Amino acid sequence: MTKLPTVLIPLLVFTALASGCATTEPRYSSHNQSNVRSTPYRSIGVIESIERREGNDSALLGTVVGGVVGAAVGHQVGEGRTNDVATVAGAAGGAVIGRKIDKAHDRNNDDSYAISVRFSNGNRQTFAQTGIGRLHVGDRVLIEDGNVRKL
Secondary structure (H helix, E strand, O other), X not given: OOHHHHHHHHHHHHHHHHHOOOOOOOXXXXXXXXXXXXXXXXXXXXXXXXEEEOOOOOOHHHHHHHHHHHHHHHOOOOOOHHHHHHHHHHHHHHHHHHHHHHHHHHHOOOOEEEXXXXXXXXXXXXEEEOOOOOOOOOOEEEEEOOEXXXX
């Protein structure tokens, strides 16, 4: 049982460092992020484009952490060749379980939409919204407190 603390300390350090890399912020590739904002007033415009922004689907962190934890647990089993097989099996099983847990967590993060609206003065603004309902390109919309809704 002396192997556990030796494996556990690097694992905890890795987990702490890796968790700092995770982000839940949406990424906007084709629009300047400074254009995405909330507006505290009412305004009317026309939808120019609607782009779906999917949540994080990689599950890489869960796979890596699950694999490392699984390998550490598997390494505690047996001696010699049995120990090697248990370590590999633990890493594979842990990676699969870690990925499933990470995917299940990401499923709770709703997709968002970047809705680009053109106003009568020619200005264009992009709004981030979690749902679009029955909004379509070309619809006249009301912008109220940063939310886009059909007129």
